[in-house]
Amino acid sequence: xxxxxxxxxxxxxxxxxxxxxxxxxxxxxxxxxxxxxxxxxxxxxxxxxxxxxxxxxxxxxxxxxxxxxxxxxxxxxxxxxxxxxxxxxxxxxxxxxxxxxxxxxxxxxxxxxxxxxxxxxxxxxxxxxxxxxxxxxxxxxxxxxxxxxxxxxxxxxxxxxxxxxxxxxxxxxxxxxxxxxxxxxxxxxxxxxxxxxxxxxxx
Numbered sequence: 001x002x003x004x005x006x007x008x009x010x011x012x013x014x015x016x017x018x019x020x021x022x023x024x025x026x027x028x029x030x031x032x033x034x035x036x037x038x039x040x041x042x043x044x045x046x047x048x049x050x051x052x053x054x055x056x057x058x059x060x061x062x063x064x065x066x067x068x069x070x071x072x073x074x075x076x077x078x079x080x081x082x083x084x085x086x087x088x089x090x091x092x093x094x095x096x097x098x099x100x101x102x103x104x105x106x107x108x109x110x111x112x113x114x115x116x117x118x119x120x121x122x123x124x125x126x127x128x129x130x131x132x133x134x135x136x137x138x139x140x141x142x143x144x145x146x147x148x149x150x151x152x153x154x155x156x157x158x159x160x161x162x163x164x165x166x167x168x169x170x171x172x173x174x175x176x177x178x179x180x181x182x183x184x185x186x187x188x189x190x191x192x193x194x195x196x197x198x199x200x201x202x203x
Contacts, residue, residue, distance in 0.1 A: 034094040043118035088200035102150035116163035132197040136190035149174025
């Protein structure tokens with residue numbers, strides 16, 4: 001093989017390795033916090049943009065202006081535009097709701113208050129977020145889709161009313177039972193699957 005061809009192959013291999021390194025560095029993970037009460041610091045660490053070095057929005061640093069979130073109406077439900085890009089890991093938390101209801105139970109206030117403080121922190125204040133509601137497998141697809149949507153909207157309402165998070169920063173979407181986190185054959189698995197996920201998004 002000529003030196004020219006060897007150099008070309010080496011250059012292509014280097015590009016592929018670089019792309020793989022970037023991809024692995026920005027890979028999105030679901031952080032399962034459903035079995036514990038996450039701290040404000042844990043939530044900030046999970047939800048901060050992955051492409052920003054530590055300290056960019058830390059204490060004593062002026063937060064950069066927030067880009068306007070591109071929210072739109074889609075068939076009567078809220079939705080972020082098709083250019084939605086997750087830019088953080090996903091925080092999966094357990095929020096207690098009344099049975100077959102979107103009414104938030106008082107026990108859920110600890111997790112929601114910590115989430116509200118995290119979203120209004122200097123690190124996350126410039127960001128927009130998607131709130132995803134999930135259910136277990138009991139009930140029909142249609143029922144669970146509607147219930148999960150209402151629960152995601154209830155969390156959004158809590159954050160906007162209790163912490164003055166700007167409504168355009170939060171999008172609520174119900175995913176029903178289509179993305180289980182655990183085995184729906186057990187009580188423990190179903191409990192994990194009845195969750196809310198939060199992800200930092202750019203649109």
